[in-house]
Every structure is written in structure tokens, then in C-alpha cells.
């Protein structure tokens with residue numbers, strides 16, 4: 688049996704739609720795999736009642752197929768489904784690393800990212816890799832058709848998850864299909880600023896570079912209370928606040944020493960709208976890792 692811990696991730700970071708991703712220190716899924724003649728899936732943990740166990744509908748089933756690595760797989764969900772925290776990706780990434788280890792495949796890590804992205808296609812309709820890349824490689828990742836660039840990053844973060852469900856498939860449908868040259872210029876400027884901020888461990892630059900006038904306004908409209916939560920986080924010390932992935936989680940990058948205040952300001956602002964939420968105080972995390980391995 689092989690057991691892997693695979694982290695939640697936050698994709699887009701505002702200006703990097705389908706390109707930027709960050710591994711989070713927590714929460715995480717835990718995936719157990721045992722060799723078997725055919726793939727079976729059992730799901731436990733947070734929101735497990737919303738996750739299909741049929742391998743054709745679970746991201747993990749697509750990964751086992753792509754690696755030709757049938758197994759008895761148990762997913763212990765720590766990342767709530769439909770959260771905007773890469774829940775489906777955490778399972779896919781964890782399964783890719785676990786099955787690769789179980790069968791000694793020694794697949795190249797970038798190839799494992801492509802395999803895990805096949806799992807994402809099962810749930811969102813697109814094999815977008817901006818969650819599975821950081822979930823496997825850790826840190827901050829830039830995914831383009833030419834490959835993946837990874838940067839180590841050190842940021843103090845809050846990911847606040849309200850009791851709202853937003854499906855990634857639905858949230859992809861509201862993204863505009865064209866943009867003006869002004870929006871293009873703004874987006875390139877933001878994305879470049881954000882990348883420089885990551886390279887310099889500078890939360891002010893990262894926060895500034897999260898600005899986005901194209902995708903985020905359409906997604907934030909799906910999150911009741913978003914504007915108030917964003918304002919509350921900024922007043923409490925966040926340098927940048929945006930929709931995490933497709934939402935409904937909201938990600939805040941915090942100035943040194945403000946993370947606790949930002950977390951409680953965000954929870955209070957959702958509560959003022961009558962919405963319960965949970966704020967994860969976290970940082971940039973590592974990629975999926977094998978935690979136990981036994982020979983039976």
C-alpha cells in the first residue's frame with residue numbers, strides 16, 4: 688500500500704487565469720492505493736457524499752486509466768469539493784503520485800502533471816493543469832503549452848471558504864471569450880508584477896499583481912458577499928484578495944503579522960451576510976508526497 692498527501696491549491700491568483708497556481712500548506716487530501724486487477728474507489732472525509740465513487744466520474748479513475756495502473760483506491764477528502772481550492776485536483780495529483788510509486792513507473796513529474804490534468808477534464812470539461820501542477824510540484828507554478836515553470840515562494844495566506852458551492856464547470860462558462868486591448872495590457876502588467884513579487888518574496892507586489900479586470904469580476908458575482916469580504920481583508924492587512932480558482936473560496940495575501948486578523952475579518956464579513964465560512968491560515972506548500980509505503 689502507498690499513501691500520499693496531496694495539497695489544496697489556489698489557481699489563477701487573479702491575473703493568471705489557467706496559468707498561475709500555488710500549492711497551499713493546508714488543507715490536503717490523503718490517497719491510499721493498493722494493487723488490484725481493476726480500479727475501485729472509496730471516498731471518505733469532507734464532502735465525500737458529493738464525490739462519485741464510479742471511476743468513470745472521479746478524477747482519480749481517469750488517472751488510473753491514463754497510467755494503466757489499476758488499484759483499489761481510498762480517497763480521504765480534506766479539501767471540500769467545489770471549493771475553488773483544487774479539490775478534484777488534489778485527488779488527481781495524489782493518485783498520480785501514489786500509483787506511480789506503487790507500480791515503480793518513475794514517470795517524469797511534468798508528465799504526471801499531464802496525466803493528473805486528464806482527471807480535471809472529467810469534472811470541468813477542460814484538462815486545465817493550473818491546480819494539478821502545484822499539487823504535484825509544489826510552490827508557485829506557471830503552466831503554458833510549452834511547459835511548466837516552478838518558483839519557490841514564501842507568502843502568508845488566508846483561504847476563506849464559505850458554505851456556498853460553485854462548480855468549476857459553471858464558473859468556466861461565465862468567463863468572457865474576448866477581451867479589449869486595454870484589458871490585455873492591464874492583465875499582462877498584473878501577471879508580470881505578480882511573478883516579480885513571487886521571485887522577490889514581496890507580498891506588496893504580489894497583491895498588486897493579483898488585479899484582474901477580465902475573469903475575476905464575472906466569477907466574484909457568483910459569491911455572495913465577495914466585495915465586503917475583500918474590503919474587510921484589505922482593511923485587516925491583506926495586500927491582495929481574489930477569487931481562489933473558480934470560487935467560492937477567497938484567497939488573501941497578507942502582510943507580515945496580519946494573517947490572524949485577516950482570517951477573522953473575512954469570516955466576520957461572510958457572517959454579516961448570514962454565510963458560514965472557514966478560514967485556513969496557511970502559506971505556500973509542498974507538492975504531493977508519499978507519507979507511507981508498505982510491501983504487502
Ligand SMILES: Nc1ncnc2c1ncn2[C@@H]1O[C@H](COP(=O)(O)OP(=O)(O)O)[C@@H](O)[C@H]1O
Nearest residue numbers: 737745746768769770771773774775778810855
Ligand atoms: N476525487 C474528487 N475529489 C473532489 N471532487 C471530485 C472528485 N472526482 C470528481 N469530483 C467532482 O468534481 C466536482 C468538484 O470539482 P470542482 O468543481 O473542480 O471543484 P474544486 O474547485 O473544489 O476542484 C464535484 O462535482 C465532484 O463530485
Ligand SMILES: N[C@@H](CCOP(=O)(O)O)C(=O)O
Nearest residue numbers: 698705771772773855932933
Ligand atoms: N483555472 C481554473 C481553476 C479552477 O480551480 P478550482 O479550484 O475551482 O477547480 C478556472 O479558473 O476555471
